[in-house]
Amino acid sequence: MAAPNRFRPGLAMRLALRELRGGLSGFYIFLACVALGTAAIAGVNSVSQMMTGSIASEGRTILGGDVRFESENMDIGEAERGFVEGLGAVSSGANMRTMARTGDGADQSLVELRAVDDVYPLYGSFETAPAMPAGDVFAERDGVHGAAVAQILLDRLGLSVGDEILVGQARFELRATIVTEPDALSEGFGFAPRMMISLRGLNAAGLIRPGSLIEYSYRVRLDGGADAGRLADLREEAADRFPDAGWSIRTSRNAAPALTRNIERFSQFLTLVGLTALIVGGVGIANSVRAWLEGKRGVIATLKCVGAPSQLVVAIYLIQVMLIAAFGVFQGLLLGAATPFLAASALSGVIPIAVQASVYPVSLLVAAGFGLLTAFAFAVLPLGRAGEVPATALFRQQGFEGGGLPRWPYLLAAGLTLAVLCAAAIWFADDRRIATLFVAAVAVAFGVLRLVGLAVQAIARAVPTVRSTPLRLAVGNIHRPGALTPSVVLSLGLGLALLVTLALIDSNLRRELSGNLPDRAPNFFFVDIQSSEIDGFERVVSEVAPDGKIIKVPMLRGRITELKGAPVNEENVPPEARWVLRGDRGVTYARNLPENSRLSAGEWWAPDYEGEPLVSFAAEEGAELGLGVGDTITVSVLGRSITARIANLRDVEWESLSINFVMVFSPNTFAGAPHSWMATLTDPGATEAVEGEVLRAVTQAYPTITSVRVKDALELANRVVGQIGIAIRAAALVALIASVLVLSGALAAGNRSRIHDAVVLKTLGATRTTLIRAYVYEYGLLGLATAVFALAFGGVAAWFVVSRIMTLPSNFMPDIAIATLVGALVVTVGIGLLGTWRVLGQKAAPVLREL
Template sequence: MRIVADIAPQRFGSSVALAFRLALREMRGGLKGFYIFLACIALGTAAIAGVNSLSQSITGSIASQGRELLAGDIRFQLNNRVATEEEKTFLDGMGAISVSSSLRSMARLPDGSNQALVELKAVDGAYPLYGSLQSEPAAPLSASLAKDGTQFGGLVAPLLLERLGIKVGDDILLGTARIRVNGTILREPDALSEGFGFAPRLLVSTDALAASGLVQQGSLVEYGYKARIDNGASVPLIRKQAEEQFPSAGWSIRTSANAAPALTANITRFSQFLTLVGLTALIVGGVGVANAVRAFLDSKRGVIATFKCLGAPASVVVMIYLFQILFIALIGIVIGLVFGALIPYVAAQFLAGILPVSTGFQLFPSALGMASLFGVLTALAFAILPLGRARNVPATALFREQGFERARLPSWPYLVGAGLCLALLGGLAILTAYDRYISMVFLGAIAFAFIVLRGVSVLVSALARRAPRVKSPALRLAIGNIHRPGALTPSVVLSLGLGLALLVTLALIDGNLRRELTGNLPERAPNFFFVDIQGTEIDGFRSLLQTSLPDGKIIEVPMLRGRILAFNGVDVGKMTVPPSGQWVLRGDRGITYAKNMPENSTLTEGEWWTADYNGEPLVSFSEEEAGELGLKIGDMVTVNVLGRNITAKIANFRTVEWESLSINFVMVFSPNTFAGAPHAWLATVIDPNATAEQESAALKAITNGYPTITSVRVKDALDIINELVGQLATAIRAAAAVALVASVLVLAGALAAGNRARIHDAVVLKTLGATRSTLIRAFSYEYAILGLSTAIFALFAGGVSAWFVVSRIMTLPSSFLPDVAGLTVVIALAMTVGIGLVGTWRVLGQKAAPVLREL
């Protein structure tokens, strides 16, 4: 009687307290019916918490170890020229200075029998100013690089020993210098800050580089001046002074606060992608939340009716179950946060030798807090509507377990509440994203997918309703189950649709990339790139290459390096540039000049200059990059080349086929722009029919004949890229697996939500004479039809999404891969039929008497 009295109408505060007490009391029976709810929330929360915690761990380590990663407090980088005396005086005033030179070159055996591309780095005696270089065998760096008679010492990456078939203690040739390999590099402190390299490292002294003869007029050399600030001066202030005193220096300045910006940006972008995948898993799990809440409240119809018979207002009933849902959601979130917090610790054990991560256990409150907020909003967004429907359960349900009242939408406050939670969920995803445009497109695609999936379920039901009568009783029953009131069709299609569509999208992207890298691209790409060809060598180089590859097509262009400083007089550092266009402004770019338009380009706007043009400097800009930077015909571009600032007017835009891997440039200048400027040449040779033996002979001939020319075999570079894509694909597949697991959970929840109706159907049919085998076949047909329908949608949606990413974003050829389609259909059928039958088996064993008694 106490409960009856408490349930009587009362003030709001008392109602909340009472609902809270009753919610706790009813939860004494355990979490039965909420396991799928828990799993869905925990999985999505763990994915978001783990990805963002790992991202913060890596970026935080980069920031905290900035001095070691940069090997200095500040670095000034110059391309193709050394610092002037005035610039050196300024640099020396900061404190201790370490000078290094970096370039790509060829290392070869003394007998000329083998050669390999290397990332050459020459350092002075002050290197490194911070951190330490570790080698095997361990020895002071000065001793490892010291000169002994006519040969110099060097350290190499272990991979170079493998490629050249040598060991520590052997000699190699670098240009005209002999290098004794004194050890292998275990750890190079500033390797990450210097970016990704396509070849193994060779570390020598600056004296060895000078003796090699590699540095000539126009050679592509990066000179790094790293400083250790000894006078306590402010690093940002020094940077500002350098920019003001030497506005035309053209140097790239980087501080220890941002030691590896490209790595940091890439990690941030990839973490955003994985966060969106985790959000997809959470949203897919939200459907599972809705199904689980609906199934739970459906099982509580009698309890809800009892509360109403005892005088409880509908609002109190809703609050009782809202509190329970929040309790369960919090438990799921806590479980997800525990696993998410452990992900950086586990990942660090594998990444410690690759990235600067701490192997100790750390918590990242902001990442965990963001994941918690995502989890709470998802639980509320998808639980409010089932709660609104539970509010409408009539008291008569107490007397008849099987309700036949017509389903209807909840009242408008519940619709508004669910919409508000979804809006907050989307707003949070956009607000926390690195690229908000991509996040908005992603969320829009998710919302569109929900609408389309609803349309798919309606279409499947309509087709089933209009299907001709079949002779098989089991198949006829299956078709009827698809379109009858209360059918599982909407739940199953929605449960599987998003997860399978995401899986198809990622699989098609991965497949197209791999096919392009291993098949089509190598067929179209040049066999070799040749860099640092001097003007005095170009004729002899061409003759030697024609002898080695007589059927090869040789393309030669002048090559300089320049860094974009301003557009229309505005410093690019003060401009807001979208992430897709930032690479053009990051560091120096290769540039060239030409009388005629490059053969692999198409003019899209403007006019090309005449062959004898001699007016103001003009430049042709890549159309896609110009659009990303907001440029138009007639805009002025200021570029620093060899320490000189050159301003040119954009004369035209042209398309560039970057995917061909031919010689391409963002900027092509009119010839008069660089009249008299020293430069080297860049060349390619294309011979699709050349054998491996012919390529090897050509490489050997060029390397031995012109040791200062750098030769890059494109297939070797593609192998490295393919390996990186494979590693990236592994992470993408793992992320897709999270979404797929969420789909499985949601599907199980959808089937559980329909169990009460299934039990009723099975009992009635068995009473009328249906056998267990007939029912099993009927349910199998039903699940197979639904799985096949969903797979068709996933193939279409995933195919369109993958085409957009590969064709429009990556600008690569895209095609539909039938093997992916077949695998998707198999997965869909296995999941729907398998999980459906597992859930149905218990239904078929239900005793008839208890069910019939409630009818």
């Protein structure tokens, strides 16, 4: 008799495959949950890999060369120039922001000005409309230089090709519009329309002056090839030979690092949201498996009666579950593999490179691993419980609800699988700190949701008996054994919480950009003001906007070269602080503490201080760099290294958009150094007409001063946030869809007990109307409890992100709260009634015969 009790894997596989011949009935929600989460992860990662791969494959075209040298605000020296020119063909250029005016001076616009030389471009093709060679576009004719501009600039100023435009002290003929700028991605994000001219035209405009914010670039097509090894050696050689050059070096292997980094971070976020949808779907997997096992009670009882051990029963159904999960994963992978091909055409109009779609095996394997691990982790617990139920209980038509937890091996298997799943999510993440926080938040949400479900049941159990029969039935259904309460709260809670979190973050950002920031921010920024112009500039602005407040500060450009006496090493600095060390930073000096700042450590220097150079450092950035009061920093300014001691740290209100600097030096530090000025104009009562008059007056009087209207920059940022918000809400919708599927699965899992209750109640005289009202009350109360949790958890999460990470004011939005409440109620009541409609129509006789 020992032989039948021995567990045999071959027998388990044979029985599992034989039973699968009956089809996938009862597993459609299971398949949808697995396929949806797998498709989300596979699709996001595949699109990310497609975009980063396309950028890498066209690195030389994107960069404009095999290697690119950049120097901010100060051109490279003769020795550095000789080194660069000895590498191969060189194309030089310069970028800056400035003002462009119509020929009659009646209108003007900020432009992103780019000057190129005669050999541009080294790689790719520069295309214009009408089509003409670059040399003809930028050539000088009768003392007038040529220019190519973005079509939006013509639309903004009401100009046409052939018209003339004024930039600085020179006049330019608009000879074409820009169709394709091959290296546009490497130029970075611009706040204004592009205008391209020649380097000779830039010199004629007289825009290059002491303190001008300008970037010089040198693109090189290397002689003799440019493999990865040579590019790495070249960067090392340039750093060794010219340690004080102050330039940054990029190679075609890393042509657009900022864009690539942003794509990877955004993809990571969407992947985590997809993983959340998959884990939410895991609850649906557990419900589907439990409902499916309910229909297999007779088979399980028969197997146990003929001597099948619990391990064999579990193995049979685990094999079936994992085979069906593999089929769901396969469906999700098909959708994920197709996503890049669907996205390629849409992205071609967004990214100016040829996006080549393909199948990305690594992304698909990662998604498949997540899908199978999730299916196993959430299926093994109900399978373990089923294996422990005795045959007698199954024959008495008792379910699995009262079976308690399975034995420790099943708990251990589920726990280890979930741990591997979380570890994999963190391991594959670009920013593991954020991934860890995200995974921890999901884990906490699951735990809290479980407690919420238990609390709702406890409250329902403690409620005094009410007279209304439907309400009394609803309250009883919430806390009775085998109630749907834990499943409903868990299924909807996480999806709604994620949706509320993202909606509140998006709403706070939009409110800040369109409401709070414009009210607090200055109307204009003015840069590149020379010392000889500052008094006249102030007089012009005061005449046009007499009620406005003008704040002016001196500005130089400096690059941090040493921290605490040691050379700067970005690798030892947290990612969020590396921007302070990249390239030149704006620096200033001041006698008094600047506005929108307050001291957090140390003391401010006296107005007439004449001792060693001192510096005030932004507190948050200083902490990230490991700096404190008394430490030293060395800054290279105008080719001269200055070491200053940190006298104090100050909290800076960056969100005010006022003039703020990471480093403010004591006045004696830069005594006699040439510098430009920066100014803001704040006039809350200024109308759009007054702002236009200020812009015209400053541009006409001082054409080389760059004026930035803050409202225009905020509108552009608002559009970008809106576009990102659409993608984020779409991702959150995936998680919500998974929640709805899980809710449907929970209802399916409880249908058998619902049929039993409905038949007994109808036999005792209950009407269909009474039962419908009872279900409406039940699902309404559950939806209300879930929505309250989602609002609380989502509100706290959004507050943390907005106020602690983004350092912006966070507000709770009542409209989001109401929409969440209504949405939760509609979903729970609607799907609940749809799921129980068949129950209400069940005939009593067949059910009563089984009692």
